[in-house]
Amino acid sequence: MKNFFKIIVNSWLIQPFTRFLKTGLGPEKLSLSFSLGICLGINPLPGTTTLSCTLAAIFLRLNFGAIQLINYMVFPIQLLLIIPFFKAGALITGSKVISGTLSTFIDGFRVDWWGTISELGLTAAVASAIWALVSIPLGILLYQISLPVFRRLINKENKAIAEVD
Helix, strand or coil: CHHHHHHHHHHHHHHHHHHHHHCCCCHHHHHHHHHHHHHHHCCCCCCCHHHHHHHHHHHCCCCHHHHHHHHHHCHHHHHHHHHHHHHHHHHHHCCCCCCCCHHHHHHHHHHHHHHHHHHHHHHHHHHHHHHHHHHHHHHHHHHHHHHHHHHHHHHHHHHHHHHHC
16 A cells, blocks of 8 residues: 555656656746645635636746646645635634535525625635635745755756766
């Protein structure tokens, strides 16, 4: 089982990022792409992550492929975190919009669709604010952890190139 996990991590994470290192992307930019890809990828509003990662790549001059690769890799984590973010948002706003069953939710639309949409929008806004508050320290932590890893990878890659020459 340990070897299986190692093979998956190596083929899905290490090898693609090693290829990005070969394109001249420095460890700082690669680490920033990695940490922002994760933080922006767990946004509780589905459909916004690709745009936010694209904008981050453009404005911070990051590698678009690297940040989108991580963004797509954390999609399952995003799905797992949507409900907790929205439940926390509902707890703060006192909203009952996501506290019941699906039929209760649908009945809310039948009775007062505008009120249900407004309540859901407020809950989503608060869920996004909670995500932002969580993402800032998470991003800093991920950057600090991944930077030495990517520096080691680039040193390893440079040594391999030097041995070939």
